[in-house]
Amino acid sequence: MKKLLFGLLIACFQYVKCDDPNIPIVITTWNFLNSTTKAWEVLNAGGSALDAVEQGASVCEEQQCDGTVGYGGSPDENGETTLDALIMDGKTMNVGAVGALRQVKNAISVARHILEHSYHSFLVGELATQFAEEMGFPIESLTTPKSKNLWKKWHNEDNCQPNFWMKVTPDPKKYCGPYSKSEKGYHQASTSDVKVDRYNHDTIGMVAIDKNGDVGAGTSTNGAKFKIPGRIGDSPIPGAGAYADNAVGGASATGDGDVMLRFLPSFLAVEEMRRGASPTAAAETAVARIAEHYPDFMGAVVALAKDGRYGAACHGIHQFPFVVHDLTQDKSRTEHVLCS
Numbered sequence: 352m353k354k355l356l357f358g359l360l361i362a363c364f365q366y367v368k369c370d371d372p373n374i375p376i377v378i379t380t381w382n383f384l385n386s387t388t389k390a391w392e393v394l395n396a397g398g399s400a401l402d403a404v405e406q407g408a409s410v411c412e413e414q415q416c417d418g419t420v421g422y423g424g425s426p427d428e429n430g431e432t433t434l435d436a437l438i439m440d441g442k443t444m445n446v447g448a449v450g451a452l453r454q455v456k457n458a459i460s461v462a463r464h465i466l467e468h469s470y471h472s473f474l475v476g477e478l479a480t481q482f483a484e485e486m487g488f489p490i491e492s493l494t495t496p497k498s499k500n501l502w503k504k505w506h507n508e509d510n511c512q513p514n515f516w517m518k519v520t521p522d523p524k525k526y527c528g529p530y531s532k533s534e535k536g537y538h539q540a541s542t543s544d545v546k547v548d549r550y551n552h553d554t555i556g557m558v559a560i561d562k563n564g565d566v567g568a569g570t571s572t573n574g575a576k577f578k579i580p581g582r583i584g585d586s587p588i589p590g591a592g593a594y595a596d597n598a599v600g601g602a603s604a605t606g607d608g609d610v611m612l613r614f615l616p617s618f619l620a621v622e623e624m625r626r627g628a629s630p631t632a633a634a635e636t637a638v639a640r641i642a643e644h645y646p647d648f649m650g651a652v653v654a655l656a657k658d659g660r661y662g663a664a665c666h667g668i669h670q671f672p673f674v675v676h677d678l679t680q681d682k683s684r685t686e687h688v689l690c691s
């Protein structure tokens with residue numbers, strides 16, 4: 352027994368001091384390695400958690416990660432890609448968010464500009480584009496040949512299926528929406544089934560802690576495929592898509608945003624950690640709260656405590672990948688958690 356204790360003590364001094372926080376560190380939803388690596392480079396060079404989150408998520412926006420982040424993905428019913436993003440500073444509890452952003456590729460940077468250059472927290476739609484233009488962001492189409500073809504197939508070959516309408520006539524299961532053939536649009540009536548799958552929902556969510564112990568969190572997404580124009584999901588909503596508080600840590604969520612935003616899962620995970628839960632238990636609680644009401648929802652939460660402990664939980668798929676980078680690794684590492 353004495354030997355074991357002595358061994359542990361030596362290990363503590365040799366490798367890490369036992370009570371040293373494991374920082375800096377970054378954790379990212381899904382298998383977005385390049386973004387995580389970029390965020391890590393920023394942190395390792397002494398950059399701030401906010402810079403790491405902004406620059407890391409920007410990589411996904413440029414590389415159009417999985418077609419679910421950035422331009423040219425998830426066209427809405429009109430065939431247009433619009434973007435949602437959020438960035439939160441756990442030191443100041445300041446937030447910048449943008450929803451249904453049109454014609455600007457750099458959604459998380461626009462969100463950062465809202466945080467840094469306005470007293471507001473959240474701008475949306477065409478007028479968010481106006482803000483971005485005034486801040487010097489280029490205005491350009493977010494449609495690509497790929498997103499155009501995706502939309503054309505949905506619209507022409509698949510007769511606008513699936514779609515997000517419910518209890519309307521004409522029957523949205525058979526009929527191709529108000530933007531094509533109907534002059535009068537939909538009216539209240541029957542129901543429709545929306546197919547939500549992994550490829551509909553793959554937001555990048557990121558939480559980072561820098562060398563000063565400051566926590567930043569953020570998200571970026573092009574939302575749900577074939578959404579009703581104007582729809583904003585969970586990703587840009589503070590407490591839903593992400594949340595950060597220097598006193599505790601941070602969390603971020605991904606999945607079926609229409610359902611998830613009703614439960615503020617990132618806020619809940621942070622509050623659970625504040626009450627002493629481990630990051631894994633906190634993420635599990637946040638996911639379980641949603642599943643209680645919506646057993647068929649698909650989603651996941653990653654949580655990072657201020658001392659660098661982390662965890663994740665998920666629901667509705669078999670397993671969920673997330674990426675971590677801290678001082679113990681040369682490369683960003685993908686980990687998996689089994690889902691409930």
Ligand code: SD4
Binds near residue numbers: 551554583584606
């Ligand atoms: C949304 N939640 O707009 C987003 C999509 C996604 O994780 O994957 N988010 O519903």
